[in-house]
Amino acid sequence: MRLPTPSPSTLGALLVPALLLSACSGEVSVGGGEPAAITPDALEAELTSNMSGDDVDQFDVACEGGLDPEVDATQDCLITFTGDGSVTGVRLVVTDVQGEEVEFDQVLFVPAEEVADGVDRFYTDQGFTLDEVTCDGELIGEEGETTTCDITSEAEGDVQVEATTTSVEGLVVNFDLTVVS
Numbered sequence: 001m002r003l004p005t006p007s008p009s010t011l012g013a014l015l016v017p018a019l020l021l022s023a024c025s026g027e028v029s030v031g032g033g034e035p036a037a038i039t040p041d042a043l044e045a046e047l048t049s050n051m052s053g054d055d056v057d058q059f060d061v062a063c064e065g066g067l068d069p070e071v072d073a074t075q076d077c078l079i080t081f082t083g084d085g086s087v088t089g090v091r092l093v094v095t096d097v098q099g100e101e102v103e104f105d106q107v108l109f110v111p112a113e114e115v116a117d118g119v120d121r122f123y124t125d126q127g128f129t130l131d132e133v134t135c136d137g138e139l140i141g142e143e144g145e146t147t148t149c150d151i152t153s154e155a156e157g158d159v160q161v162e163a164t165t166t167s168v169e170g171l172v173v174n175f176d177l178t179v180v181s
Helices: 008-015 040-049 112-125
Strands: 025-029 059-063 074-081 087-098 101-110 132-135 146-152 159-169 172-179
Touching (some): 087 112, 101 112, 101 172, 112 132, 112 146, 112 172
Antiparallel strands (some): 146 159, 159 172
């Protein structure tokens, strides 16, 4: 199958409308003595308070669990645009714990299923008939990061593409596709 190479702006628009996550790091006070895990509700509130833009009320934030107050502890949260159901992930990584204060970095990622949906929509809109698109993993929202996706198509033949992050604008992770086999 011969697939065109999309522009990054075309694919980025498929994933999430523009919204800014105004901080790349955060800090939560856990209160009283030894720090305990930060609850999902507290993480969701922190992320929501860092969001800005015209559509901020059209996003839902859900964290899978709490964040342990230990350096390098992680927790994934998903930000869903209620308009179309598209999702961007935010991985919280604890960088420092000082008494009751827990500091963490925020790393954007696009879940594998969302990358696959974007790839599928792009090629389907180009007139290709695809049976299935699966991606090996999430796409980290840092320039140059990659994930590989397998496209299965009885009509067109099977192919593998690599998605490479080209830029990040708010919660939009723009990426290029390159056919690798």
